[in-house]
Amino acid sequence: MDLLSSVISLGFVAQVLRLMTPFYLGASAANFSERGGVINISVEGFMNLSAFSFAVISILTGNVFTGFILAVLVNLIFSIMFGYFTVSLKINQIVTGVGFNLFIAGLTKFLLVYIFSSSSNTPRFEGLPELSLFKNVPFFGLFLTDYITIFCFLLIFISVYILFKTKFGLRLRSAGENPAAGESLGIKIRHYRYYGIFICGFLSAVAGIWMASNQNSYSDGMIAGRGYIALAAMIIGKWKPVNIFFACLLFSAFEAFEISLQISGSDIPSQLIQMLPYFITILVLIGFIGKTKPPAADGVPY
Amino acid sequence: MNAIEFENITKKFENFIANDDITFYIRKNDVHCILGENGAGKSTLMNILFGIYKKDSGKLKVFGNEVEFSSPLDAIKNNIGMVHQHFMLIDDFTVLENVILGNEISNKYGLDFKTAEDILNKLIAKYDLGIDLSSTVSSLSIGLQQKVEILKLLYRESEILIFDEPTAVLSPVEVDLFFKIIESFKADGKTIIFITHKLNEVKYISDRVSVLRKGKLVYEADNNKNSALAISELSNAIVGDVSNIIVTENRKINKNDSPAFELNNIFLSVNNVRKLNDLCLNLFMGEIHGICGVEGNGQSELVDIVYGLQKNFTGQYVKNVSGGISIVPDDRKRKGFIKEFNIGENISLKGANFIYLPADTINKISDKIISGNDIRLSDKTAPMGNLSGGNQQKVIFARETISDNNILILVHPTRGVDINATAFIHNEILLQRNEGKAVLLISSDLDELISLSDRLSVMYKGEITRTFNRDEYSGYIRSESEVEPETDPEFLQMLGKLMTGIND
Numbered sequence: 001m002d003l004l005s006s007v008i009s010l011g012f013v014a015q016v017l018r019l020m021t022p023f024y025l026g027a028s029a030a031n032f033s034e035r036g037g038v039i040n041i042s043v044e045g046f047m048n049l050s051a052f053s054f055a056v057i058s059i060l061t062g063n064v065f066t067g068f069i070l071a072v073l074v075n076l077i078f079s080i081m082f083g084y085f086t087v088s089l090k091i092n093q094i095v096t097g098v099g100f101n102l103f104i105a106g107l108t109k110f111l112l113v114y115i116f117s118s119s120s121n122t123p124r125f126e127g128l129p130e131l132s133l134f135k136n137v138p139f140f141g142l143f144l145t146d147y148i149t150i151f152c153f154l155l156i157f158i159s160v161y162i163l164f165k166t167k168f169g170l171r172l173r174s175a176g177e178n179p180a181a182g183e184s185l186g187i188k189i190r191h192y193r194y195y196g197i198f199i200c201g202f203l204s205a206v207a208g209i210w211m212a213s214n215q216n217s218y219s220d221g222m223i224a225g226r227g228y229i230a231l232a233a234m235i236i237g238k239w240k241p242v243n244i245f246f247a248c249l250l251f252s253a254f255e256a257f258e259i260s261l262q263i264s265g266s267d268i269p270s271q272l273i274q275m276l277p278y279f280i281t282i283l284v285l286i287g288f289i290g291k292t293k294p295p296a297a298d299g300v301p302y
Numbered sequence: 303m304n305a306i307e308f309e310n311i312t313k314k315f316e317n318f319i320a321n322d323d324i325t326f327y328i329r330k331n332d333v334h335c336i337l338g339e340n341g342a343g344k345s346t347l348m349n350i351l352f353g354i355y356k357k358d359s360g361k362l363k364v365f366g367n368e369v370e371f372s373s374p375l376d377a378i379k380n381n382i383g384m385v386h387q388h389f390m391l392i393d394d395f396t397v398l399e400n401v402i403l404g405n406e407i408s409n410k411y412g413l414d415f416k417t418a419e420d421i422l423n424k425l426i427a428k429y430d431l432g433i434d435l436s437s438t439v440s441s442l443s444i445g446l447q448q449k450v451e452i453l454k455l456l457y458r459e460s461e462i463l464i465f466d467e468p469t470a471v472l473s474p475v476e477v478d479l480f481f482k483i484i485e486s487f488k489a490d491g492k493t494i495i496f497i498t499h500k501l502n503e504v505k506y507i508s509d510r511v512s513v514l515r516k517g518k519l520v521y522e523a524d525n526n527k528n529s530a531l532a533i534s535e536l537s538n539a540i541v542g543d544v545s546n547i548i549v550t551e552n553r554k555i556n557k558n559d560s561p562a563f564e565l566n567n568i569f570l571s572v573n574n575v576r577k578l579n580d581l582c583l584n585l586f587m588g589e590i591h592g593i594c595g596v597e598g599n600g601q602s603e604l605v606d607i608v609y610g611l612q613k614n615f616t617g618q619y620v621k622n623v624s625g626g627i628s629i630v631p632d633d634r635k636r637k638g639f640i641k642e643f644n645i646g647e648n649i650s651l652k653g654a655n656f657i658y659l660p661a662d663t664i665n666k667i668s669d670k671i672i673s674g675n676d677i678r679l680s681d682k683t684a685p686m687g688n689l690s691g692g693n694q695q696k697v698i699f700a701r702e703t704i705s706d707n708n709i710l711i712l713v714h715p716t717r718g719v720d721i722n723a724t725a726f727i728h729n730e731i732l733l734q735r736n737e738g739k740a741v742l743l744i745s746s747d748l749d750e751l752i753s754l755s756d757r758l759s760v761m762y763k764g765e766i767t768r769t770f771n772r773d774e775y776s777g778y779i780r781s782e783s784e785v786e787p788e789t790d791p792e793f794l795q796m797l798g799k800l801m802t803g804i805n806d
Contacts, residue, residue: 165412174392174403181390185404185454186375296393 012256014142020245020252021152022047022207026230027237027244028159029203034239035163036196037176037189038086039299041097043204044227045104050075050208052108055122055218056115064128064213072205078104079201083194090301109220120220127213148210155203159241172196176295179302189302232281238292251277304366305330305462305493306351311360313346320346321357322517328462328510330365333484333494335504337540338514339720340690344497347514348464351495352384353377364462383460385451387467387718393440397433398422401454425456429486443598445476452483463487464495469503470718473596473746475802481507499720502749505531513539540721560622561586562709562740563608568617570603570764577603578615579764587623587708590731590741592755594748596801600764601744602632605711608742623709623740628702630695632713632744638698641687645671648686649701671700676726692723699727703734710734713744728754748794752778760800768800 026043033040040046053074058067078100085096109119116122134144144150163169174182175192183189204227211226212218229251237244258273306328313321321343328334338344349355351362353371361368364380371377377384391400398415401422407414419435426433431449439447448468455463469477484494484507498504504511504525511531513521521539525531564584570577578600585591595601606612607619609629631637639648646664649671668682675696679689686694695715702710712731716724731754735741745751751758752775759769778793 161412167406167408167413170399170403170406170413173395177392177394178390181392181400182403184374184384184386184390186373186378187404293394 010139011142012260014139015256015259016249016253018143018145018149018252019255020248021149021210022226023230023233023248023251024152024155024245025148025203025207025210026227027234027248028155028241029200029207030231030234031159031237031239031241031244032172032203033196033200034234034298035169035176035295036172036193037179037295037297037300037302038083038193038197039093039097040082040197040200041094041228041231042082042100042104043200043230044223044225045097045101046075046078046201046204047208047211047227048108048223049078049104050205051212051222052111052208052218054209055125055212056111059122059125064126068128068209071209072202075201075205075208076198079197080194082201083197086301087190087193087197093299093301108218112218112220122218124217127216128209146210146213148206148213151206156241156245163241168195173295175302176297179297179300193302229277229281232277232284235292235294236281236284239294250280254280303330304328305332305364306495307361307363307366308347308351309361309363311347311350311362312358313350313355314358319517321350324360324514324517324519326512326519326522328493328495330493331488331491332509333488333496333507335496335498335508335511336514337498337501337504337511337536339499339540339722340692341720342514342540343517344514345466346517348384348466348495348497351377352382352464378458378460381459381461382464383455383458383462384464385448385455385466385468387470389447389451391439391447391450394438396436396438397442397450397453398435400439400450401435401457405458422453422457425453429456429483431483444471445473445479448472448476448480449483460492462493462495464497466497467499467718468496469498469500474748474798475596477503499718499724501533501536504536505533511536515540537721562623563619563621565604565607566618566620568607568615568619570600570607570612570615572603577764578607581617581765583759583766585709585740585742587740588735588738589756590735590743590754592751592758593742593744593761594746594751594758594797594801595761597746599761599801601713601761603764604761605629605632605713605744608709608711621709625709626705626707627709627711628705628707629711630698630702630713630715632717634691634694634698639686639694642685644668644683644685645677645689645697646682648697649704652701652705671697675700690720690723692719695719695727696723699730703730707739709740709742711742711744714746715743716745716747716750724750748797752793760797762801762803767803 026047029046030040030043050071054067054071057070058064061067082096082100085091086093112122113119128146128148131144131146131150134141163173171182171187172192172195174187175189175196179189207226207230208223211222215222230248233247233251234244236247236250254273254277258270261268261273262270304327308327309325311321311324312319324343324347336344336347346355350357353374353376356372362371363369364382369376369380371380392403395403398419402413402418407418422435425431429452431453433442433446433449433453439450442450448471468480472480484496487494496507508525508531511521511523511525512519513536521536523529523531523536561584566582568578568581581600581604583604593601593604603612607615609627635641640651643651644664646666646668649667650659650664665682671677672679672682677693677696679693686697689697699715715731716727719727728750731741731743735756743751743754756772757769758775759766761767775793778790
């Protein structure tokens, strides 16, 4: 009964909206890359990397803003490498993505031990400052607690605008749909593919930073597949910013439910609930919500 | 004044000379046809003109100025536009997005769709293109997609328009509309370069003709009131030696009592759209039954039913002969072969019942096909994607005819195929018929249908509206040249009316 009342409450809805932040940032990140024709499954790794570098740099410098900026920078440097492999060298994008994920997982583990002599987590630190603007607004005050979450909601509109209302978006999408056609009109396709990867690097950095900032530390494995779920949300959302938002809500609802379950001390094993997002993803991918069609040249080196 | 001057243009690919010292000019405001077989060097020359390839030597002048193009962008800046044989369109974009891509109009809020729409709607009205800017390209017919390509050139204010085999994919009605558009461009002072295989079209639309063969310019002629083109001269120039072409004119119609297959009162709807409407059709052994009609009137659905791909129809389909059905599909690149496989591998895909298939066996199969079908290529192990369209089609044709299947379905068997290969395939079709096989021939080339068919049926809105026996139209065939049969316009007009549903 406790569980039921905790789920049907405004607090629960606010929790869902707040937990959506890393999913939506990660899914938008992947979407910008894929709209430009590059499948970037290393969103998981990129989120991990930025969570780690944000925590480490914030702790070492004592300044979270320095941590934020340098963490974004680290991700952009890795994005250049990712772009060099997938766009310039035309290496298989999935293989490159898996490589980056494994490399980053190993690198963060190694540096964690090297810097903090801990195999599990960094010391605690004070995360990004909270936003007090909406503190006294009912309901909204419950989830609009930080700048990144606000940005995340704005990102829905920003993404629609960039992708569908600007010259940049049109050209980026042409790189993902039919690069030969774009090139025949004088568009530098490879440049646009790099731009897509950069945006992906930036947004996944913000997602990772949010994770570490919220938990006031970095712990090994803290991303816990959120990058992959973000990819699933992007597919379920059919590569459309607004649809992706709703797909992300679905996944964050599961996460919020799982938390409620743990708090209420219910007998339902939490592993069962943890499994649900993946199960739903499979259901969706086998045609539960109709056919999903990626950009035509998505994943095709050019 | 000359729009384009080619002076001693030479382009080599490793040891192969694609363009060998080509010199000719294209007058401003002419419709200039460039002819030649697949591999004669037309596309290479056009790709040099459009900045896709760099010439090895020679000069290129546009409106009298010497130019050096390093990318299509340079050509576009010089008011040259090109409609590629395979359209450069983005299926998922709207017409508007496709057209403005690369030359977007922006205001301070982002893309200015309104201004672009105004400009484009004016152009659409002026040239009577009849396209809706908001529709998605994937929902458009091939004919309309071509108009989107044309609109792209107009939007960029191209003065020199290059069309690479524009009519190969169009139905006869669409070809007429296309020529009307070309004529209005000419009236506007634009220069049109037109690459084609079809001599009748050249005679109709061109002001001047240049013929390439094996990378060299071999023939040039004007086409106007004073000096009309001689088609036979032209076809000789294109193919060089025509003596190796034998068109068998050997009609021994031996209709059996029961047809190879018959379709009775077939109805078919796909996604609630009626595709076949009370269709009745039969095919006898030893006959070629031609089907003519504007594309999209149920031809592909008919083929799917006969071949067994479509089962959700009502009506009766009776096959009276044993054995399988062979098919030469309409879209050879997509359905006909695997482009990464070589000839022998593609042949072995069908009917090979070996468990062990060594490269040796495959090579022997390739050799047999190559020598038996007059396929000319340097490397027999090359993937089929590298072969010319004519050679690809010969291989598919060979694969479908080496089996002893009694029924042969041919869909656009010579689409995009050069004159020599077309003659070869026509000859093979007649040979198959003479062997007693039943041949269903679906084509948009009326001359091909009329010259080959023993019976000719018109398909309109999913039904057969009229069937002619050969003696009803054989009198209309006027063959000016062996390689390019010609039919009396009177009969063509009658067919055209039937195909578009106009009843007098």
